[in-house]
Amino acid sequence: MTSLSPHWQKTLSKVSELRSIAWHSPHRKRRRNAAKERAQYTSVKLDKLTADRTELSLDGNWLFMPDYQLNDKTKAISIQTNDNDWHIMPVPAFWNPIRIWLHGETMPSPTGPQHKGVSDTYYQQETDRCENYTFNYRKTGAAWYRQWLELPADVKGKQLTLHSTPYPNGGSVILMAKRLVPTSVCSVISK
Numbered sequence: 001m002t003s004l005s006p007h008w009q010k011t012l013s014k015v016s017e018l019r020s021i022a023w024h025s026p027h028r029k030r031r032r033n034a035a036k037e038r039a040q041y042t043s044v045k046l047d048k049l050t051a052d053r054t055e056l057s058l059d060g061n062w063l064f065m066p067d068y069q070l071n072d073k074t075k076a077i078s079i080q081t082n083d084n085d086w087h088i089m090p091v092p093a094f095w096n097p098i099r100i101w102l103h104g105e106t107m108p109s110p111t112g113p114q115h116k117g118v119s120d121t122y123y124q125q126e127t128d129r130c131e132n133y134t135f136n137y138r139k140t141g142a143a144w145y146r147q148w149l150e151l152p153a154d155v156k157g158k159q160l161t162l163h164s165t166p167y168p169n170g171g172s173v174i175l176m177a178k179r180l181v182p183t184s185v186c187s188v189i190s191k
Helices: 006-040 073-077 120-131
Strands: 060-066 087-091 143-150 160-164 175-178 186-190
Touching: 006 087, 087 143
Parallel strands: 143 175, 160 186
Antiparallel strands: 060 087, 060 143
């Protein structure tokens, strides 16, 4: 067996290293980005209640867990479930590309209905947006959303009603009240 010169040994070593990086990079990058995003997550905090009515927007970053990673409802809604490995999802947003209008729809015009057509730029932007998530959007059929609320101590004994926009698939919203109030004081109502 012929031995390789130091030059070729070094070259083969670099090729093996590059193959390893190329093969593992997307998965490693997603895990690394997920950990960074999760470390930056903060709960929604309400400092004080107003006399008549207090409104608090829940738009922003929510914890998100696709069904292919957690398919156990009891575990997903339990406040004891550790959510440190959950992803971050901006709300409102979709986890899949928005392409419904791209094919087959028409718009009115003076000469009659005209096809909307396909915008290659928009199509690519939507694909890129979803490819940058820290989970595999193609494998996600359903998902769990979680938002922690930090409420002031004077909320005790008061009624708290949270309004949410209904999901097209009939899903529900589960909010976790942190520290000061048990979740049983929260009722969730879809508009």
